[in-house]
Amino acid sequence: MTTTAPARRPRKDAAANRAGILAAAATTIASDPHASIDSIARAAGLSRRALYGHFDDRDTLIRELVASGAVRFNAVAASIDDADARVGLARLTARLWREAAHVQVAAAIALDEAHVAQTAEALAPLRRTVQAIVAGGQAAGTLRQDLTAATLARLIEETARTVVTRLDAASPDAGALAVRAVLSIAGLSWREADALLVAQPELLEEH
Template identity: 45%
Template sequence: MPSVISAAPRAPRRDAAENREALLTAAAATLAEAPDAPLEAIAAAAGLTRRAVYGHFAGRDELVLALIARGTARLNAVASTVEHPRPPVAIALLGSRLWGAVEHVRLLAGMALAEPYVEHVAAALSPVRERLVSLVELGAADGSLRTDIHPALLARLIEESALAVLLESGRTALSDAEGRRLVMLAVLGTAGLGWREAGALIEGSPELAEPGSASEPAEEHA
């Protein structure tokens, strides 16, 4: 009969855990640039062989699904932290914090357009979208956001405007401060605020200060 010690599950070896993380990191960078990149390219980016990958994942699909799970968990966690009594500030804050997870966003944007992951990504990101819809509904109810577009559709348009800036940051050398501000301006403009009004809201809301400032604690990155 095996002893308690021998029956207990073993923790993964340090090098195995590091190799798995290296694969996920390499996959994130590689697939963000080329969503159809083969397993060989991902393995090479991680400094491993294709054969070594199979020690961690059954194949490319399992690796990609693990990466999607990590990215969507990160974005859902970001959305869950957004709280503010004023809907426009809350929506700008959500955009700002998504900018802090921009690498995850770029990857998932690519996966959201690639079969067979479209439905998987959409389902996994439903908490983010539900949170945004609830914020838009609150803003429509109190008159702080536009009411000429149905809240569900407006939330989707806000999402697309944020995504456009986040994807553009991969093609343009946007600084962190510039990218964060552009995301907030984009989502507020789509939500119905004029550009001067949106700028004044950002400048006048301590919650929207850059992370690491005296007004807002630095965000932890997974």
């Protein structure tokens, strides 16, 4: 006797709805860090009840957004292996710029005090990478040494986040501006940053 495999469309539809909710939440929260669950449901084209069929509450939804974004950011950080800290910072910034939309969401979520600790924990690998790059650059004398590695790494993080949230991701020059801003706070003059990018033109192709 031949049996027919059960249809799997409901599961696929559920996965599509869940992905749609996350996408809607990202867009909504990027513009309003305190967007309500009703606003997110409307953006996803679903009822509040339908949304709760996928996520228990708003915090559960936010936690998943934080986790998914952190996976992307930490993977980018793990891909950086340049011996020159200046090149490493430029490459890291350029690659993160490709994730600008996700960075904007993470920045918005970070403004919500309820998720500061979770965001910090989720992004710990990225932060360790930035601090290691900075420490290496300071030891080599290629990055500014008037601040501790931890402080400079934090300033670089804040600069990058500010640039990403303020610039129009559609602008063709935005990625280059982000890279230059990070190099500037790291201690390079605009001439030094320009010379580095001329010598390493592929860096600007990263964004």
